[in-house]
Amino acid sequence: MLALRRIGLCLALALAIAAAGCGGGESEKSRLEEEVFVEPTAEPDLLPTEEDLRDRFEGTVTDPYDLLVGTCFNQYTYLDRNDLPAQLTTAIGCMRPHNGQVYAVFIHDAPLGAPYPGEEAVNRWGQEQCYEQFEPFVGLVYEKSELQIGMITPSRTDWEGEDNRRRISCFVHSYRGLLIIGTMEDIGL
Template sequence: MLILRRIWVPLVLVLALSVAGCGGEESEESGLDEVFVEPTAEPDLLPTEEDLRDRFEGTVTDPFDLLVETCFNQYTYLDRNDLPAQLTTAIGCNRPHNGQVYAILIHNAPAGAPYPGEEAVNGWGQDQCLEQFEPFVGLEYVKSELEIGMIIPSRSDWEGEDNRRGISCFVHSWRGLLIVGTMKDIAL
């Protein structure tokens, strides 16, 4: 998964292991407290997949199966080989969540074309996701409190039997907070 920063530097999405309730005093500046909530503190050690089962919210899904306007959470855990792995769950937008898909684009490479490389796929995805941001959110990206992220196909996804060419664009908080509610037409 790739996340874009204002200067287009890829970062790893910080993932919450559990969600915090929405509350607190309303902000005098812009009411952002109603949209963004602090994630709970992450433990020093990542859980295993077995430990994580009791902590996640939502329906476990393949990240490539998320639909436009679907809200989701992602959880990081240690697999059986003690390597970091991720679990994605679709969740109702009224619950605190990591992101919301706002566009799914199919890469313009011809059918059967070899994988163009991560940099080329990222570049194409960044341009397309940026173009689709304002129509979904209702505000220019540079003025928004939201960040753009992407779920992109790897070489094995691209060349595998599913021939995945789809790039999912999603919004998330650039401050590492969880989102509450849909971001469609929020103009935030």
């Protein structure tokens, strides 16, 4: 009888430890998500002008095509002098809230001088390359991740211009539209 009680006590203790271990994984993931994602500040009803943004943007203004692998960045949309929507990109330290982080850069494989293949073809080629490099960078397959793939691709003007820009930059960002804090390299989220 004493042996049965000991077995029962050991079994109950093992189940309690297992239950505590299982519950800790979800709270750890929730804690991690709270530390990684933050709500962006409310957007105004009207887009700001570039002058309005100068006091509010963080980071160093940069050409989006010049972002390097590992660089975290923000993108701001504003109204230019002609009241047309425009974008401003800033490189920022990864420990500050940011929109995305570049994780791979490719040069399109079309031969130099080849005509612009079209936005759809460039995007399709870029998506294939970015998808392949997502898991090695983030540490989790894309389909299970809290992160989304984004791309900076050349326009027809970039492609056919004197610089012949063929560069495609892959970046990660929150699929829920939240800002990211920290690097996403090997985050497994």
